[in-house]
Amino acid sequence: MSKQLVLFVAMLLVLAGLHVRADTEESALGYHFAPVTPLIAAPDFTLEDMDGEHYVLHDYRGKVVLVNFWATWCPPCRKEMPALEALYRKLGGDSFTVLAVNQWEDPDHVFAYTGELNVFPTFPILFDPESKISAEYGVKGLPTSFLIDTKGRLAYRAVGGRAFDHPEVERLIRALLAEP
Amino acid sequence: MLVNSALPARFFACMWLLHSASGMSAIKEHVDPETGLSSWKSGADALEFELLQVLPDYVRAVYTARGLPKAVVDKVSGYCVFGTIIHNRTDRPLSYRVADWRYITPDGVPHRIRTKSEWVSEWRDMDIAFRWSMLPDDQTFEVGDWGQGFTTIALEPGSRFTLEYSWTQDGKIETRTIKGVRCAPAEAPEV
Numbered sequence: 001m002s003k004q005l006v007l008f009v010a011m012l013l014v015l016a017g018l019h020v021r022a023d024t025e026e027s028a029l030g031y032h033f034a035p036v037t038p039l040i041a042a043p044d045f046t047l048e049d050m051d052g053e054h055y056v057l058h059d060y061r062g063k064v065v066l067v068n069f070w071a072t073w074c075p076p077c078r079k080e081m082p083a084l085e086a087l088y089r090k091l092g093g094d095s096f097t098v099l100a101v102n103q104w105e106d107p108d109h110v111f112a113y114t115g116e117l118n119v120f121p122t123f124p125i126l127f128d129p130e131s132k133i134s135a136e137y138g139v140k141g142l143p144t145s146f147l148i149d150t151k152g153r154l155a156y157r158a159v160g161g162r163a164f165d166h167p168e169v170e171r172l173i174r175a176l177l178a179e180p
Numbered sequence: 181m182l183v184n185s186a187l188p189a190r191f192f193a194c195m196w197l198l199h200s201a202s203g204m205s206a207i208k209e210h211v212d213p214e215t216g217l218s219s220w221k222s223g224a225d226a227l228e229f230e231l232l233q234v235l236p237d238y239v240r241a242v243y244t245a246r247g248l249p250k251a252v253v254d255k256v257s258g259y260c261v262f263g264t265i266i267h268n269r270t271d272r273p274l275s276y277r278v279a280d281w282r283y284i285t286p287d288g289v290p291h292r293i294r295t296k297s298e299w300v301s302e303w304r305d306m307d308i309a310f311r312w313s314m315l316p317d318d319q320t321f322e323v324g325d326w327g328q329g330f331t332t333i334a335l336e337p338g339s340r341f342t343l344e345y346s347w348t349q350d351g352k353i354e355t356r357t358i359k360g361v362r363c364a365p366a367e368a369p370e371v
Contacts, residue, residue, distance in 0.1 A: 030324040031324070032322070032323045032324025032325075034322030034323060034324070034325070071312060073242065073245070073313075074312075075328075104309065104310055104312060130309050140316035140317075140319050140327075141312075141316050141319065142312055157322070158325065159319070159321060159325035159326065159327055160267075160324075160325050160328075161326075162324075
């Protein structure tokens, strides 16, 4: 009996060593953000929203900023949008904001798209019509998101859709805000 | 304690089986009952890989909606296109390079897959900046990262081939094979 137990424990250890998670549901968006090392300054940008208002990244110095690169045709971008809005509604304000940077689409098209969503996004949607800013951030696929710390540095990156309303994402943001 | 029993042999046999299982990563084909289109997905593996047939008409619609010229739309939709979804299912970074992947036609000849950079370079010559639909050439996925995009194979609709894809993790290259992959038919299957 004890030998069987040893064998069972050994098998568990081997399984753990494989580092392959059993959860392979494609529908489940994860919540992990990977630290960007070393910390580097986030490329600055000035972009317009649907109304032609200008947004300058360095104006947000002192806040934590979640920059989300996205497009309407991208299914995971659509899927993560309600969670992004939930995060913005919960934490958005004096110390945190979301800037959603659309890629290569025109404002009329995006405006029509936002009307189709179950949750209307209230965070700023900006336009990067020639994908120049996403190129400066080294974005290869959509969606890709960055957390920028209060000093204007790229702190975390997430490639692919995320459940932004997961408590772990909120914890990361609060930890960035608590940094001296 | 283990020296004088059969346990070591059984233990290592189990270890071998588990590692073999992780290396084989059984690929499952699924037919969507609503569309009649097939997809292939790896089982539990460090890099989870899914390949989905895409109809030429859908490809045309995607690129027409992006405002790309008819010549571009016709050329891309003339390829055998798959939606490709890749997840890092481990707790360590891994990287892939489409240039390392091959599709093998029934005559046994391996072929390169046309990369996103090659498409973008051609489009740039036509003053088109669009670059988002194709699977990126190469990426490093950290924990929890994943991505998707079109993979283009220079074959006719309905063609059959074997796909070899690979990735690198901890300096080691892992390769997997999917046999019996089929390009989407020219027209939507009747369901």
